[in-house]
Amino acid sequence: QQQVKQSPQSLIVQKGGISIINCAYENTAFDYFPWYQQFPGKGPALLIAIRPDVSEKKEGRFTISFNKSAKQFSLHIMDSQPGDSATYFCAASGPNFGNEKLTFGTGTRLTIIP
Amino acid sequence: KAGVTQTPRYLIKTRGQQVTLSCSPISGHRSVSWYQQTPGQGLQFLFEYFSETQRNKGNFPGRFSGRQFSNSRSEMNVSTLELGDSALYLCASSLDVGPSYEQYFGPGTRLTVT
Numbered sequence: 001q002q003q004v005k006q007s008p009q010s011l012i013v014q015k016g017g018i019s020i021i022n023c024a025y026e027n028t029a030f031d032y033f034p035w036y037q038q039f040p041g042k043g044p045a046l047l048i049a050i051r052p053d054v055s056e057k058k059e060g061r062f063t064i065s066f067n068k069s070a071k072q073f074s075l076h077i078m079d080s081q082p083g084d085s086a087t088y089f090c091a092a093s094g095p096n097f098g099n100e101k102l103t104f105g106t107g108t109r110l111t112i113i114p
Numbered sequence: 115k116a117g118v119t120q121t122p123r124y125l126i127k128t129r130g131q132q133v134t135l136s137c138s139p140i141s142g143h144r145s146v147s148w149y150q151q152t153p154g155q156g157l158q159f160l161f162e163y164f165s166e167t168q169r170n171k172g173n174f175p176g177r178f179s180g181r182q183f184s185n186s187r188s189e190m191n192v193s194t195l196e197l198g199d200s201a202l203y204l205c206a207s208s209l210d211v212g213p214s215y216e217q218y219f220g221p222g223t224r225l226t227v228t
Contacts, residue, residue: 034216036219041117041221042221042222043204043220043221043222044157044204044219045218045219049216057190063183067159072195076126089156089157101147101159101162101170101172101217102147102149102159103159104157104158105157106156107157
């Protein structure tokens with residue numbers, strides 16, 4: 001019940017295209033859903049986060065879509081650029097949620113080709 | 115403002131040895147969390163410290179321990195190292211406890227156990 005399932009494992013998108021990464025969770029106690037971006041040799045960096053009281057949040061080219069009833073959320077990267085090539089992790093957390101701080105998905109390696 | 119710093123960045127140890135990793139949080143941040151990142155298991159929460167007290171602990175054996183000092187700096191220790199402890203150890207700091215406080219990750223310490 002503490003898992004966050006992320007797909008796909010890897011993704012190749014052409015420059016200018018839309019990159020879409022999906023995550024699903026089981027535990028309805030989760031109420032905070034961040035996305036992290038990680039470049040090789042670096043720690044994860046917070047990209048964007050959403051709470052279940054909204055269905056969508058947009059920051060620049062990055063959008064989170066949230067479907068509470070389906071317990072799914074996704075990251076959309078519009079006009080994908082080569083500099084977006086990185087590994088993306090979804091995560092989830094919630095108040096008084098056991099002993100976990102953040103539960104992470106398994107990651108998606110995104111490659112943007114020219 | 116300086117980010118989260120971790121020392122050392124790389125470490126090679128032998129099975130059976132012990133190791134201590136250090137983390138300096140962002141100035142003003144009082145919560146420090148530790149994560150282990152491996153290709154097989156992904157990002158897994160180790161423990162969280164706030165005001166020199168361990169608040170949460172993940173599902174790791176007792177060989178993994180940590181502490182936090184009065185200046186919020188934190189150390190984690192792994193005793194009796196095993197080959198499977200080879201991983202990137204990430205430290206993250208946040209202003210306060212609770213999922214609404216964003217976590218900022220350091221670059222990690224790459225530990226190799228031979």
